[in-house]
Amino acid sequence: MNDKIIIYQKPTCSKCRATLSLLNNSGEEFESINYYETPLTADKLRELIQMLNMSAHDILRKDEPAAHNLDAASDDEIIKAMVENPDLIQRPIVVRGNKAKLCRPPENVLDLLK
Numbered sequence: 199m200n201d202k203i204i205i206y207q208k209p210t211c212s213k214c215r216a217t218l219s220l221l222n223n224s225g226e227e228f229e230s231i232n233y234y235e236t237p238l239t240a241d242k243l244r245e246l247i248q249m250l251n252m253s254a255h256d257i258l259r260k261d262e263p264a265a266h267n268l269d270a271a272s273d274d275e276i277i278k279a280m281v282e283n284p285d286l287i288q289r290p291i292v293v294r295g296n297k298a299k300l301c302r303p304p305e306n307v308l309d310l311l312k
Contacts, residue, residue, distance in 0.1 A: 201294060201295050202227075202228075202229065202295075203226055203227070203228035203229070203292065203310065204228065204229045204230075204231060204292070205218065205221060205228060205229070205230050205290050205291070205292045205293075205301075205307075206231050206238070206246070206289065206290060206293075207230060207231070207232060207233070207289055207291075208232065208234055208284070208289055209232055211290065213289065213290060213301065213302055213303070213304055214289055216304035217292065217301040217304040218230065218290075220304055220305070220307050220308065221292075221307060224311050226311060233287070233289075237281065237284065238280075238281060238284070239281065240277050240278065240281050243280055243281060243287075244277060246291055246293070247277075249293060249296065249297065249298035250291065250298045250299070250300055252300070253273055254273040254274075254276035254280070255273070256288075257280075257287060257291075257300060258276055258287075258288070259285065259286050259287065259288055262283075262285050262286050264279065264283050264285065265286055268286075288300055288302060289301075289302075290304075292306075292307050292310055294310040297310060
């Protein structure tokens with residue numbers, strides 16, 4: 199199993215910055231991916247959602263204006279919207295091996311550091 203830690207984040211997000219701080223303080227090596235600079239594909243987003251054991255609806259930022267017309271949308275429609283507008287994705291998402299955590303709150307990352 200690949201034990202590499204990867205954080206998918208947005209640098210201006212306070213939860214992302216707090217999670218990055220916890221990772222930096224852990225002493226563990228990790229890769230940080232700003233998914234605004236390196237956009238997520240639909241396939242990668244599906245993979246992350248599956249690893250999170252959630253649905254696309256679960257990681258949809260419902261307060262975003264672009265989310266208001268997605269209430270009755272299918273997971274595929276939501277994923278397509280997220281790929282086109284990354285602001286719709288709850289963040290940060292941290293992956294280690296075959297496990298992933300939505301780090302809201304940031305302390306959720308600690309479960310991956312044990």
